[in-house]
Amino acid sequence: MSTTAPRPHPGLTEERLAWLLERLVAHHGEQHWWPAETAFEVLVGAILTQNTAWSHVERAMEQLRVAGLLDPVALIEADPEEVATAIRPAGYFNVKTRRLRNLCITYLQEGCMEGMQLQRTEALREKLLAVNGVGRETADDILLYAFHRPVFVVDAYTRRILQRLGWIQGDEGYERLRGGVEAALGPNTAAFNELHAQIVALGKDTCRPTPRCPDCPLNAACAHAAGDAAGPAA
DNA sequence: CTCCGGTGGG
DNA sequence: CCCACGGGAG
Known part of the structure; x- marks a missing residue:
């Protein structure tokens, strides 16, 4: 089967x-876990922590917060350079800026937490994996720590x-x-x-x-x- | 297999 | 000074 x-x-x-x-x-x-304020912040943290120590992610998250960028719409509409500057402490700031944007676009398209929570785990996993920049570990981080799925x-x-x-x-x-x-x-x-x-x-x-x-x-x-x-x- | 990368610890 | 870091894409 x-x-x-x-x-x-x-x-x-x-x-x-x-x-x-x-x-x-x-x-x-x-x-x-997960050390984040909101479910959306889990998604952001999951990208930022890729091959990166969490202590550095925390500083990047704080700078996003101060810049008002800890929000899917704001992240998409912001100048990529501004995002990259904010997340610099997390490293790979140019790729991660693109990945955050890609994830936010799918997040909004899929109806944010409410819309995504309605989907079955396997379907949701496929949608996350379809995002360029979200691999298996990042997808599973999100499924487990943001959507509380048994993954x-x-x-x-x-x-x-x-x-x-x-x-x-x-x-x-x-x-x-x-x-x-x-x-x-x-x-x-x-x-x-x-x-x-x-x-x-x-x-x-x-x-x-x-x-x-x-x-x-x-x-x-x-x-x-x-x-x-x-x-x-x- | 290579690149992306700033940051703290050894 | 070097290195490892809640990885992923080309």
């Missing part, structure tokens, strides 16, 4: 993911952490990993919300490119901390 839904990932079990979420919440406390967001941190744990290979496709987590935890918006936020926190603070395993709340069960790091290392 479904040709788009990948089969569940064997290494991603409900037990493991529930354990992961519990351990991370115990270590960081609840993250209660799990896979990012670079997710891959790195799950791979080091030894639960996945690491080269699986995006949809495979998303589907794997979703199948294991069931359609649970609150769990997907918190798990992704916790994964980001761990990826930033502990499970970094050079991992700080001694400080990691997962090290007792982690293949990487146990020394199973892949590669020809001695």
